[in-house]
Amino acid sequence: MDRIMHFVFWMLAMLSPLNGVLTTIMFLIVVDFITGAYASLKAGISLKSEKIGNTISKFFIYNLVIISAYFLEKHIVNEVPFLKIIAGFIAITEIKSILENYNKIYGVNPFKVLKGLLNQYGFKETLKQISEKENKEKV
Known part of the structure; x- marks a missing residue:
């Protein structure tokens, strides 16, 4: 053992x-x-x-x-x-x-939602929105 x-x-x-x-x-x-x-x-x-x-x-x-x-x-x-x-x-x-x-x-479908967001606002704009939301949450 x-x-x-x-x-x-x-x-x-x-x-x-x-x-x-x-x-x-x-x-x-x-x-x-x-x-x-x-x-x-x-x-x-x-x-x-x-x-x-x-x-x-x-x-x-x-x-x-x-x-x-x-x-x-x-x-x-x-x-x-x-x-x-x-x-x-x-x-x-x-x-x-x-x-x-x-x-x-x-x-x-999360993939379609993400794709729709990227197509609607564009990739840079989507990243900008995400970072703005994170900054607001930190404050």
Whole structure:
């Protein structure tokens, strides 16, 4: 039992630099599951164990891919930021899924709203409006 505890402690120490990345990805997976379940229930579709199994497999697969990218970057090719690239793609995938679920729940597509704002006011004008709102909130 003592050897197992030493091994677990060693693994946690090796993976401690990944704490923030793994926590963020796990949070996004949980939010995606919650919004997806809510969207399904709102559409009258019952939750299936297959969908829950997909979420559980995402936990393991995404974490293994991120850990692999970390070790690849740290010990083999440290010039290429594999961890940031792969974690970024996973995060974008989960955020896209969350926004799709949001569209199913509320009937509002955030991508189309953003595109409409950019087309209506132009990109520079939109950024100006956002910064003005942030400045007002700070005051």
